[in-house]
Amino acid sequence: MTKRFLTQFLTIAVMLVPLGLQAQSLSDFQNLTPEERRAYWDGMSEQERQAKRDQWHAERQAMSDEERAATREQMRARWDSMSEEERQAKREQMRAHRDSMSEEQRRAMREERRSRWEGMSDEERAAARERHHAQRDGDKHPGGRRGGS
Numbered sequence: 001m002t003k004r005f006l007t008q009f010l011t012i013a014v015m016l017v018p019l020g021l022q023a024q025s026l027s028d029f030q031n032l033t034p035e036e037r038r039a040y041w042d043g044m045s046e047q048e049r050q051a052k053r054d055q056w057h058a059e060r061q062a063m064s065d066e067e068r069a070a071t072r073e074q075m076r077a078r079w080d081s082m083s084e085e086e087r088q089a090k091r092e093q094m095r096a097h098r099d100s101m102s103e104e105q106r107r108a109m110r111e112e113r114r115s116r117w118e119g120m121s122d123e124e125r126a127a128a129r130e131r132h133h134a135q136r137d138g139d140k141h142p143g144g145r146r147g148g149s
Helices: 002-021 026-030 034-042 046-062 065-080 084-099 103-118 122-140
Strands: none
Touching: 026 065
16 A cells, blocks of 8 residues: 555656746746756647747846846856857757757747847857857867968
8 A cells, every 4th residue: 555655646746846846937947957858848738838938928028137247147158157068969959859849949949049139248258259269169170270380
């Protein structure tokens, strides 16, 4: 009887976890581990996922410039704290996700990036270009050196 009770309890607890996570904000979601994020996302229907995306989009739109900057800094700090292996795994995961998207989803993602770019100050754009070039050159030229010598 105890084993049966424990099994039922765990089944109910697992079923309730997504309900407890439904009200999460974007920042709460970003603070989850990758495994927790995946479990959370996989536990939702496509309609729930779209509703969550819409909620988070509205949250981002409602943020002040300072809040957006702070969010970007948190994300940058999280990335910077990752090992090279973790970064490479994350890049591969993002690439696989991007490759699985429909053309409409890709178009929406490009539009979102364009909108974000157009909302940046000249200084933010310069910093973004610098990060992009540093990453690109680092990937093509081991040790960040050009020319192979």
